[in-house]
Amino acid sequence: MTGVTVVVDVDAPPATLWTILTQPSTWPAWTESMDTVDLLDGDLRLGARARIVQPGLRPMVWTVTAFEPGRAFTWTAEAAGVRTAGTHEVEALDGGARSRLTLGLTQRGALAPLIRLLLGRRSRRYVGLEAAGLKAAAEDRARTSV
Template sequence: MRYTRTDTIAARPADVWAVLADIERWPDWTASMREIIRLDSGPLRVGSTARVRQPSGRPMVWTVTELENERSFTWSAAAPGFRLTGYHELTPAEAGVTAVLTFTLAGPMAWLARMLAGGRVRRYVDMEADGLKRQSEHRAAT
């Protein structure tokens, strides 16, 4: 399964990155997250981990696997039979920033996870995209 959402955000790349990279505050601006607890400290970096609790499902530990400061980060979590991966990419655009959020589900049991939770995954990615836009534009306006 792969789901991608693309939006233009009317804010500077640094403002959008500040919102995106502060993962512990995501529950403040997206209903797709109940709680995110960093398991390390300092700026977000490759190897950073966080325990994520969403409205449905059990808490999972996500690990940052790729990061390009003020541009993108990828993180993933695993469960028996499948791997979840979230890609977050920001590209400067004439009207601000193009934000691309992509979620993939892979592995031998991904088909079952897709059947059970595919609609919820799409809703959560949409909630995250809407919240990122709203929070970033609010930050840019203040």
């Protein structure tokens, strides 16, 4: 298994962070790592699918395989014998006044080491951009809602 994990503390309540995180069609507005995200089955929930187009990558359909409302979700996509999982976790800090965001990306399968060699740098960059963009969006929303 190969992977990337980014953890950031966010000056926004977990509910604010979760709301933005679970509206993937809005992600391209706050991260340059996404061109389009189309939910194919309505709201984000267990079993829901999303078609994601990212710069320099082939479009992929991701399926939500774990969903804990207000706390975490994981979605997976498969291509060329590699199963990729994206994890998204929100944790309350300071009695719920702040949050911790953990984003992860892992690949499994016979070709996972090759994917890491070819796309590892881009994957690390994209997960970092997503964490930074989500942090900024949540903090901006928290400031303007006060």
